[in-house]
Amino acid sequence: MWTSRQNLGYMCLIAHFIDNNWKLQKKINFCQVTSHSRKTMAKAVEHCFSSWGLNRVLSLTVDNASSNDIGIQYLKKRQMSWNSLVMKGDYVHMHCCAHILNLIVKDGFKENIDVVMRIHAAIKYVRSSPCRLSKFKECVEQQNIKFKGLVCIDVETRWNSTYLMLEAA
Incomplete structure (x- = not known):
């Protein structure tokens, strides 16, 4: 999720999954969001899952923004209540290694x-x-x-x- 120079919020979600025929699939959604709140993020992700017909989730990879941590916790609770998380959601929250590398390099540039x-x-x-x-x-x-x-x-x-x-x- 990010905010444009025009102060508009956007979210991009990419899903990699194996379909019922054991074929690797990829879906992408780019949409405008009203805020970066946990509820907004969770609802946008849930909407994508629903429209893509996905009902089982192993992991979500996000950057290190604290709003993502809170949003993933919120989404995890909702997904757990629907019994739609693989491995009880133990691996649902993954941090993006590219974002971590970017933070390390930026720190080195200081x-x-x-x-x-x-x-x-x-x-x-x-x-x-x-x-x-x-x-x-x-x-x-x-x-x-x-x-x-x-x-x-x-x-x-x-x-x-x-x-x-x-x-x-």
């Missing part, structure tokens, strides 16, 4: 955060105008820089995008 922020600001400046980007490309050619890619701005929630930004810079 040592050189000034450098990262300056590079980010410079790239944002260059990329914010077609004229500036064109002038930047001219400078790259004048300096005979052999890098084939183009500087890209990082995305806060993707540690590898910061790495790619720094590598290109």
